[in-house]
Amino acid sequence: MGQTITEKILSRVLGRSVSAGEIVHPVPELMTVHDWYVVNFDKVLQEFGVTKLFDPDRVLISTDHEPVAVTPQSSERQKRVREIVAKYGIKHFYDVGRGGLGHIFPVEEGLVRPGMFVMAYDVHVTNFGAVGVLAIPVVVEIPEVLALGSVWLRVPETVRVNLSGRLKAGTSVRDVAQKLIADLGDALVDYTVVEFGGPGMSAIDISGRHTLCNTPIDIGAKSALVEPDAVIRDYVAQVYAGPIDMVASDADANFRDVVEYDLSDIGPQVAIPPTPDKVVGIETVLGRTIHHAFVGSCASGNLPDLRDAARVLAGRKVAPNVRLYVTPATQNVARAAAREGLMEIFHEAGAVMTAPGCGPCAGGRIGALAEGETSINTGTRNDYGRLVAKTAEIYLASPLTVAASAVEGKIADPRRYC
C-alpha cells in the first residue's frame, strides 16, 4: 500500500513507516505560538517546573494578534512576551513591525518548506500547507510540545481534492475555499488532512493556496496542504537556496475519499452567520445593509487579495455609512502594496489601513463592531461575538465582494466591477 503526503512526512520525521490511525509522537521542525498565548504557556511551564525548552531554535513567536498595543494591559503583555523570549532563548522572534501574520510570513521567508512538519498554537497554521507543509494545531498541550518536543498525534487520514477548470471573472479562490468546505461537509473531513491537487491548481498562486488551506480546519479537518508542484517549487526556490522535497502521495495511497471539484461553475459565495460553512450564493443576501467591512486575515490578507480589493475601489469611494479596514497580512505585503500604489487607492477611497497582522479578525481588538451592526469581511470566522458585539452579524466573502459591498453600503455583487 502506498502512502499519502501526510504519512510520508510523518514517516520521515519519525524515522519509520507509519500509516493513518497510528498514535505517534513526531517532533516538529518548527513550533509557532502567537503573542496572545506566550504568557500563558510560560505560566504552565512554571507550574510544571520546566525551565528549558526542548529546542528554542525550533520555536517561532509572532506578534500578530495585537501588534499595536491598544490598552495598558497589552503593552504590559508585550513586555512580558519579550522577557519570556529572552528567558528561554527563543530563536525566531518576530516582534511588532517585523514579520506580521505568523501563518504567512514564514512561507514568504522560506522558514517553512515543502515536506516539513510544524505544530502551532493556533488552528489556522494550516496555511503553511500552501507550500506543502504539514502543519498541525495544538491547543491545551502546546506547553508539552515546547518542553518535550512532541505530543501524541493520531496519524490522520487524507481526503484528496482534485481541482479542475478555471475561475470566472468576479470570482476568486476565496469563493472556492468557502463553497468547498460547505460541499465537502464535516462528516467527510473529520480528522483528515485535506490534500489539494489536480489540473486546476496550476492557475492558483501561493496566495490562493493559503486561502484554500485556511478553511478546512473550520469544519473539523486536522490540516490541509497542497501537493508540491511547479508553482510551489518556483516560489520556494526564490526564498530558499537548499534542496526542495517535492513529496507526493503515491497512486495507491489509501485516501478516505477522492473528490473531483470543478472551479468553472462557482460564482461569488457568502458565508452567513454564525459559521464559515453556512455558505450561500451571493444572490441570496444581495442588498443587505452593512456598516463595517474588512479585507485581511490569514484567509485573505495577501498581496493578490489586496489587489482584488483595490481593483474595485480604484476611482471609487467607500459608502458614507461604511467603515472599511484593510490589513496587509505581513510587512512584506504592506511594502509591496505601497510600492504598487494600492495604499494610495485605499486611502483615496476612504479606507483605513491597519498594521500588518491579523487585523480586526483577532477578536475585534481593533475595528470592532457595535451591537446590532453588520459586517462583511474576509476574516476566518463569523461566530456571534467574534468582533466583540454579541448581536452583530458577520458575513464572510472574497476581497472582491467585500470591496464592492463597501462601495455600495450593502452586500453587492462584485461581477459588475470586474
Add this chain to the structure above:
Amino acid sequence: MKWIYRGRCWKFGDNLGIDGDIMPLRFALERETDPMVLKDHLMSEIDPQFAKKVAPGDIIVAGKRFGQGNSHIQGFLGIRGHGLALVAESIPRGSYRNAINAGLPFLSGCIGATALCETGNELEVDFESGRFTNLTRGTEMRYAPLPRELLAIVAIGGWKEHFRRRLAAAACSAQRVGGSS
C-alpha cells in the same frame, strides 16, 4: 481505573456546543478548571436541573458533533466532576482531545448510538472494550474503544498527570545519559 459504567442514560441530540450548551461560556473565559466547581453548571443552559438529577456512573449519550465550537475543556471537566461517562456519535477534533485531556472515559464515532437508547434506560458500557449494552431493552452493540495509548492517558486522569509523568521520564533518562558519560 474503572472502565465499566452502569447507570442511567441521559440522551442528547446533535450539535451540542461546548460553550453554552454543555458549559456556560463564562467558565472558559475565567479559566476555571476545577471539576467540582464545573459539575454544578453542566448542561445548565439546556436543563437547569441536570446537575441535580445525575448520579455517578450515569452515561451521557449524544448525537453528532458533541462539543462543537471553540475547543474549551471546561464542559468535559464538568462531566468528569459528576463521575459520568460519554458515548457520542461524533466529537470534533478539538473536543476529542479535550475529553482525553480531562481524563474522561468516552466512546466516539458511535454511529446510531442515539437510536439504541432513551433517557432513563439502564445502560452498561465498557469503555475499554467498546461494549454498549442497553439493559432495559436487552440490546448490545460493539463500538471501537479509544486506542490503548489514549486510554492510558484517561486512566491516569488526563493531560496534566500525563505531562507530569513524561517530564519525569525525560528528566530520568537525561540523568542516565549524564551519569554514563
